[in-house]
Amino acid sequence: MRPLDWVVLVASLVSIIAYGLYRSRGSNTVDRYLLAGKSMPWYAMALSIMATQASAVTFISTTGQSYIDGMRFVQFYFGLPIAMVAICATAVPIFHRTKVYTAYEYLEQRFDAKTRALASIIFLCQRGLSAGITIYAPAIVLSAILGWPERATTLLMGATVVTYTVLGGIKAVTWSDVQQMGIIFLGLLVALIMVFVLLPASVSPRDAIFLAGAAGRLNAVTTHFDWNDRYNIWSGLLGGTFLFLSYFGCDQSQVQRYLTGRSVAESRLSLLFNAVAKIPMQFFVLFIGTMVFVFYLFVQPPVLFERAELARIQPLPEYAAVKSDFDRAIEQRRHAALALAAAHRAGDTTAERRDEVGYRAAQHDIDTVRARASKLVEQAGGPAGFSDTNYIFLSFVTRYLPVGIVGLVIAVIFAATMSASSGEINSLATVTIVDIYRRHIRRGRSDHHYLTASRWATLFWGAYAVAFAGWGNRLGPLIIAVNVVGSLFYGSLLGCFVLAFAFPRVRGSAAFAGMLAGEAAIFWAFLFSHIGWLWYNAIGCLVVMAVALAITYAWPAASATAERQPAQ
Amino acid sequence: MFWDEKPKNASAAITFPGRGPPFPIPASAAGPCYTPSMTGPGDVPDDPPPFLRTWRRVYAAVLIYLAALVAGSYLFTRAYR
Numbered sequence: 001m002r003p004l005d006w007v008v009l010v011a012s013l014v015s016i017i018a019y020g021l022y023r024s025r026g027s028n029t030v031d032r033y034l035l036a037g038k039s040m041p042w043y044a045m046a047l048s049i050m051a052t053q054a055s056a057v058t059f060i061s062t063t064g065q066s067y068i069d070g071m072r073f074v075q076f077y078f079g080l081p082i083a084m085v086a087i088c089a090t091a092v093p094i095f096h097r098t099k100v101y102t103a104y105e106y107l108e109q110r111f112d113a114k115t116r117a118l119a120s121i122i123f124l125c126q127r128g129l130s131a132g133i134t135i136y137a138p139a140i141v142l143s144a145i146l147g148w149p150e151r152a153t154t155l156l157m158g159a160t161v162v163t164y165t166v167l168g169g170i171k172a173v174t175w176s177d178v179q180q181m182g183i184i185f186l187g188l189l190v191a192l193i194m195v196f197v198l199l200p201a202s203v204s205p206r207d208a209i210f211l212a213g214a215a216g217r218l219n220a221v222t223t224h225f226d227w228n229d230r231y232n233i234w235s236g237l238l239g240g241t242f243l244f245l246s247y248f249g250c251d252q253s254q255v256q257r258y259l260t261g262r263s264v265a266e267s268r269l270s271l272l273f274n275a276v277a278k279i280p281m282q283f284f285v286l287f288i289g290t291m292v293f294v295f296y297l298f299v300q301p302p303v304l305f306e307r308a309e310l311a312r313i314q315p316l317p318e319y320a321a322v323k324s325d326f327d328r329a330i331e332q333r334r335h336a337a338l339a340l341a342a343a344h345r346a347g348d349t350t351a352e353r354r355d356e357v358g359y360r361a362a363q364h365d366i367d368t369v370r371a372r373a374s375k376l377v378e379q380a381g382g383p384a385g386f387s388d389t390n391y392i393f394l395s396f397v398t399r400y401l402p403v404g405i406v407g408l409v410i411a412v413i414f415a416a417t418m419s420a421s422s423g424e425i426n427s428l429a430t431v432t433i434v435d436i437y438r439r440h441i442r443r444g445r446s447d448h449h450y451l452t453a454s455r456w457a458t459l460f461w462g463a464y465a466v467a468f469a470g471w472g473n474r475l476g477p478l479i480i481a482v483n484v485v486g487s488l489f490y491g492s493l494l495g496c497f498v499l500a501f502a503f504p505r506v507r508g509s510a511a512f513a514g515m516l517a518g519e520a521a522i523f524w525a526f527l528f529s530h531i532g533w534l535w536y537n538a539i540g541c542l543v544v545m546a547v548a549l550a551i552t553y554a555w556p557a558a559s560a561t562a563e564r565q566p567a568q
Numbered sequence: 569m570f571w572d573e574k575p576k577n578a579s580a581a582i583t584f585p586g587r588g589p590p591f592p593i594p595a596s597a598a599g600p601c602y603t604p605s606m607t608g609p610g611d612v613p614d615d616p617p618p619f620l621r622t623w624r625r626v627y628a629a630v631l632i633y634l635a636a637l638v639a640g641s642y643l644f645t646r647a648y649r
Contacts, residue, residue, distance in 0.1 A: 074641065081634040085627045093614060213648025220641040233638070265615035268623065275630050279637050 001146060001398075005407030012183055012411035016418065017164050020176030024168030030450045033169035034101055034430050040171075040260040044178050045270035049257045050278065051177035052423035053247075054184070056138035056416040057390070059285060064389035066289030070219040072231045074286055076534075077279050079240025084275035086241075087249045088268040090501045095255065096264045101434040103255040103497070110500040112508030113439070118515055119493055120435035123252055126489040127424055131461065132468025134421040135161075137390075138413050139469060146398070146410070154469040157417050162462030165422045166455050170260060173422045180415035187412035188288060194401050195291040200298050207341040208294040214340060214356055215363050217290040220283070230532050239534035246490035246537050250497050253427035292396050297337045299400075300330060303373045305391040313376040322376065326369045333362035421465060429457035487533045488526055491540015492518035498541060499548050506552045514548030 001009075027033045040048075065073050091103075100106045104123065108116035139153040164172045196205050203211075212218050222232045248254045248271065261267035303326050304310040313319050336359035343351035377386040397409045433454045442449070492515045499506045499514065521543040522536045531539070617626045 078634070078638060081630050085630055088623070089627065209648065216649075218648040219645055221638065221645045223642075263615055265617060268626075269617070272626065272630055276633060279634075283641070 002403045004404045008407030009411050016176050016179050019179050020164045020172040021168050023175035024172035027169040027171050036171045036260040042266040042269035044174050045257050046273035047181040048174040048177035049274050051181045051419035055134050055420035056413045060390050062285045063289035063393035066286040067293045067392045070217040071286040072219045072222050074220050074282050075231050075233050075236035077282050078236035080244045080278050081275035082241045083244035084271045091249045092267045093264050102252050104435050111511050115508050115512045120431050122489045126486050131424045131465040136469035138417050158466030161418045161422045165425050166458045173426050177419045180419040183415045184412050187408045192288050212290040212294050235534050242537035246494040250493040252431050253423045256427050305388040305395040309377045309382050312380045322373050329362050329365035336362050425461045428461040432457045487536045488522050491537040492544050495541040495544025506548050510548040510551040514544040517547040518544035
């Protein structure tokens, strides 16, 4: 980081905070603080939804993922437009009509207090866990790349987020998200342009795409079916639909974005914008990763992209052989890539086939040597199952991008972290106050009282996220697991909302029992099966519905009695 | 226990267009602490979309767009395999 990079980074952060606070003036009632007085235009909500979903890890990890594994991760998002259409047709008008602050508040109107409480607690557990990780995960990468202490990175990001979230409420969060998405788009576009600029003069963008495809990195669609494979078209369309239904329909961090809309139409448009824009955006991010892969065909990459772990294995006697094999394979791949590109340009199919075989063999050798290096990391006392995927893109940025652009890309990482965590903190505070505090602890107080409580709750969850992030280095591999743990809760929430929207005969006790059964089923699948976690949402949802419907239809008399009960 | 509580005025009801019989819901007037009120469908206007005239057509357009994206991605994969 040179002085100009610092100027770009600091200017980006200050402008985000200032703009968010400026736009949040007048958030002096609970309604305005938590729902922006239902005044937000569709484009602000749309970008806020996109920003909340896209954490820094999305950009750091997704680019690394496509470098290693190609673009098939994009299939994960194929279910998103289907989910958005379903939510626009069902949840959005119902939430608007019932004038709720939280999605779980609706569950009491539809079912009963215990179902609302259970859903709220599930949300607080699940989202509370991820709030710390959202800040911590990019902090460890930034610290490793830039040499900053982890605590400094988490404190800087956490303090910035908490400041504008506490002061400005959801308006500040939403308008900051808009600006953050602007910085993110700009940074990614500049990064892609720079990759093409840095390619050798003899390699055109068309050659680069061809070489990425020949190495299997443009595998955007894979049609084979495998329960254990997270990223194929079937898990994307089916599992992804359930996941995004859960996320956008039942997760308060998303629901609260579109509850701020001026009208049903504005909220629908914000979701449909995401339905249209999300897949191309992810495609674009993954494409950047594949072009970084092509860049490293012609520039010597390190054996491992994480400097600390590379330094750990360099003194080992086995490292010399690994390095020698790696350098030889890299050189072979470079020659094969140049020959392949030349053969492709000349239209010489015989030479193209021959060079492609050599190119793929060299790539296979490189993958094998990198796997040996990862094993060395473990042998040297590094983390088990070590992977440097998250370090690839930032390593490229800090080594090869020009001054100023590095600051911009680091600002992208900060912006993505802040947008995701501010949405989480804001929604956690909302559920804490509306569904727990106002409902069960302090009833009937003034609007000012709940506004003050909302600010304190926001501060609490912000401090919790920063504290949890600071403690994160003791979690080790659990950091990775926590993202999976999130999917352990979504399925039962989704099942409950499907029952609420689509099955008028189902009552609160049946839904409550269904949610408990759904959670039990998901935990069974998690602990005792090899089913991929993307399917947990579908399993949980179906079990909740099956159990609740079975109870409803097995004991119709009880249901009917409950329905006839006079008001208490 | 709080989950045994029954909201007052539980006879208030809401109907959703195209759905079955109405179900009882607790009304907002139950007490000073209770969260915002359930209102009738007419209170929140369901404006038409700014293009394609009906929401059904917009949804259909989004799904057709998805099909085109998936097909395009498949062709992209095939072209550069």
